Amino acid sequence: MKPILGIDLGTTNCALALASPESLTLLPIPQLVNPGEVQSPDLLPSFLFLPGPADFPAGSTALPWDDAPPYVCGVLARKRGAENAGRLVSSAKSWLSHAGVDRNAPILPSAAPEGVRRxxxxxxxxxxxxxxxxxxxxxxxxxxxxxxxxxxxxAVARDLTLKAAAQAGLGEVMLLEEPQAAFYAWLERHADWRERIGPKDRVLVIDVGGGTTDFTLIAVHDAQGALALERLAVGEHILLGGDNMDLALARFLEQRLPKLDPVQFQSLWQQCRAAKEALLAPDGPAEQPITLLGRGSSLIGGSIKGQLTRAEVRELLLNGFFPQVASTDLPERQKRSGLQALGLPYSADAGITRHLAHFLRSVQPGELTAPTHVLFNGGVFRSAALRERVLTVLNQWLAAEGAPAARALQGEDLMHAVARGAAYYGRMRQTPGGIRIRGGVPRTYYIGIEESLPAVPFMKPPIKALTVVPFGMEEGTTHRFADREFGLVVGEPAEFRFFVSTTRREDPAGDLLERVTDELDELPAMEVTLPANAGDAGVIAATLESTVTETGLLQLWIVARDGRRWKLEFNVRERT
Amino acid sequence: MSIGYAFSAFFGILFKNEIPEDVAAALGWVRRDSKPKVVEKPKETVGPGDGALQILGILQRDARLVDFLMENIAPYTDEQIGAAVRGVHEQSRQTLERYLQFSPVIDGVEGTYAKIASKDPAAVKLLGNVPADGKAAGGTLRHKGWRVTKTDLPPLFAHQKTDILAPAEIEVA
Known part of the structure; x- marks a missing residue:
């Protein structure tokens, strides 16, 4: 059996776990924590600093394996980035999934001054x-x-993640969804898990990381006496996380303080994070002082004092991010204005409970799918008050529907579960009969087909959507669409419009939607160029084929009549 | 001349077990080194104060300890000082614990009887009615003492300027 490495490539922190048949351990990650100082904590902050001549003394960014790395990664990057934000790359993962930009283009740091390499x-x-x-x-x-x-x-963001892994020299890698990894980590920690959950149970995984919120629902089935796990649904991409909460507190407190410089604001942000955890603790204080030391060499004379009260934190965090809403309340939709600045598409609605209600109502259209258990993941849920609030709100919804109350799964590992769970999943894949969560592709994908109509000025030809990847299509399966033949011009890129839906779950493979509805989102186009030297008569008759590989990678192929095959690639160069 | 060489050769062989260079040369012998010379990288010179300045620089960087100690605190109220000290203290302690490992010299309860574990006055200091011969079996432990059992300071990188405890900071508009 090959040893397994599980990598949590997080928005704000990365972690690395190693599994063998006997053991599963987190690996320390050597990194610069100060100029000239390498330490090995078990997390690598996902921050990258592009040093200029004025940033670090000569020779002080050497790593044990590289005397002069072009970038500084981790704790030191985060520290120096607070002082010189124009050279700091953060939240790269959110940019990786941002369809509004060219993700292969040098665009980060987005706030870089003129002349800084991006x-x-x-x-x-x-x-x-x-x-x-x-x-x-x-x-x-x-x-x-x-x-x-x-x-x-x-599919695009997954594809780009694999590209990054290949460029990093990681070899053959497999992808795993984070909430599933968190659940695998829970399974690994509880050998008696079959006594804790049983057939007909549904486990809701709520993963609130530093920058993103992710929901997944996993069903437990009885499969000939053994328990089987199936991923029923995953939520939409929500750019909202723990950092937003600490930032909200810092911005709130900042209004009551004299003007702060960027370094003081960073200190305020850090202290708000600590104050939040203290104030929300079960027997925490009623108020927490916040002291920002003077910036100059006069430390006491220039210090700024403030304080946060428990009531304020509860109001801002519990009611702001986890409001008590009805399960029919929907999150505010993103309002897209034409003048929107180039930036990340942060969620327009900070109410995580509203996003959760929307998710639970979208699994089965028109009804609330009731979970029986909740597994929390992410550093935000170190606060018991936030876990309790989510459970309280959820159980109010369930009671209103006459469903039994859901319980939290105990014994989670909030900060490292994803890396550990990934390593454990790798071990299960190599273990005959090892437990696996079945799920398949959690979305439906469509290829756009233009109707052949006489051209009308100023009117784009209407477009139909062919279902190429049905919801839940399993790993290692293929669909062929032999009855839909295309004529492809040789030597020129052929482009296919590509759409995705998280809500349409019933469209079978090969089904043709008469028009592209609001439920479909357009992804970057897929393209393929057939080689010109193929000796064909300019146009090749070909059909489409869709495959989900054993490693969960989605692929579309063009298959010529004579059996030759070409893979379609995402065109992420142009803006969509 | 030859008498000189004879003496030199005699004493050289007697005391150093080797024939002096000049004698060998005069006799036309060429000495071959048994080991090739190892070319060593020029070592960064670490001055006697560098270690002390390094830890002071770290305490200033992480906890702003030098700012605090060098500030005139007379004009401020106890409340103002207290608020600032909490942060400086917390950070200083975290930093010390990260780079140094502490243990007491005598692991006992202060105010109770303790045996004298060491005769070294640098490790155990005797107070009160110290007998003339300086020997005592034990006494009341007044202070447990501090011992550093491990230091884990980062190596000084090439050309590190330890005399700069904290750089001046200029915010560019």
Missing amino acids: ISPVEASRTYLAHLKDASGLDFAAHQVLVTVPASFD
């Missing part, structure tokens, strides 16, 4: 993965490597 979101992800590889000192080729992605990542 890198692409793919390059940033590559750097984190390469750092993990170099820091571990392990030969990745001799390991089975798993990288986790949000369940809400679409």
Whole structure:
């Protein structure tokens, strides 16, 4: 059995776990924590700093495996980035899943001043993965490597993650969805899990990371006496996380303080994070002082004092991010204005409970799918008050529907579960009869087909949508669409419009939607160029084929009549 | 001349077990080194104060300890000082614990009887009615003492300027 490496490539932190048949351990990650100082904590903050001549003393960014790395990664990057934000890359993963930008183009740091070299979101992800590889000192080729992605990542973002892994020299990697990884970690920690959950149970995984919120629903079935697990649904991509909460507190408190400089604001942000955890603790204080030391050498004379009360934190966090709403309340939709600045598409609605209600009502259209258990993941849920609030609101919904109350699964590992779970999943894949969550593709994918109509000025030809990947299509399966033949011009790129839906779950493969509805979102186009030297008469008659590989990768192929095949690739160069 | 060489050769062989260089040369012998010379990288010179300045620099960087100690605190109220000290203290302690490992010299309860574990006055200091011969079996433990059992300071990187405890900071508009 190959040893397994599980990589949590997080929005704000990365972690690395190693599994063998006997053991499962988190690996320390050597990184610069100060100029000239390497330490090995078990998390790598997902921050990247592009040092300029004025940033670090000569020779002080050397790593044990690289005397002069082009980027600084981890704790030191985050520290220096607070002082010089124009050279800091953060939240690269959110950019990787942002369809509104060219993710292969050098666009980060988005706030870089003129003249600073920029890198692409793919390059940033590559750097984190390469750092993990170099820091571990392990030969990745001799390991089975798993990288986790949000369940809400679409096919493009997954494809780009794999590209980054290949560029980092990770070899053959497999992707796993983060909420599933968190659930695998829980299974690993509880050998008696079959006594804790049983047939007909539904486990809701709520994963609130630093920058993203991810929901997944897993059903437990009875399969000839054994328990089987099936992933029923995953939520939409929500750019909302723990950092937003600490930032909300910091912004709230900032209004009552004299003007702060960026370094003081960072300190305020850090202190709000600590104050939040203290104030929300079961027997926490009623108020927590916040002191920002003077910025100059006069430390006491220039200090700024403030305080946060428990009531304020409860109001801002519990009611702001976890409001008590009805299960029929819907999150506010994103309002897209033409003048929107180039930035991340943050969620327009901070109410995580509203997003949750929307998710539970979209599994089965028109009704609330009732979970029986909840598994929390992410550092936000270190606060028992937030876990309780989610359960309270959820159980109010369930009571209103006459469903029994859901219970929290105990014994979770909020910060490291995803890396550990990925490593455990890798072990299960190599274990005959090892437990696996079945699920398949959590979305439906369509190829756009233009109708052949006489051209009308100023009117685009109407477009129909052919279902190429049905919801739940399983790993290792293929669909062929032999009855739909295309004529492809040789030597020129042929482009296919590509659509996705998280809500349409009943369209079978090959089904043709007469028009593209609001339930479909357009992804970057897919394209293929047939080689010109094929000796064909300019146009090749071909059909489509869709495949989900054993590793969960979605592929579309063009198959010519004579059996030759070409793979369609995402065109992420142009804006969509 | 030859008498000189004879003496030199005699004492050289007697005391150093080797024939002096000049004698060998005069006799036309060429000495071959048994080991090739190892070319060593020029070592960064670490001055006597560098270690002390390094830890002071770290405490200033992480906890702003030098700012605090060098500030004139007379004009401020106890409340103002207290608020600032909480942060400085917490950070200083975290930093010390990260780079140094502490243990007491005598692991006992202060105010109770303790045996004298060491005769070294640097490790155990005797107070009160110290007998003339300086020997005592034990006494009341007044202070447990501090011992550093491990230091884990980062190596100084090439050309590190330890005399700069904290850089000046200039915010560019």
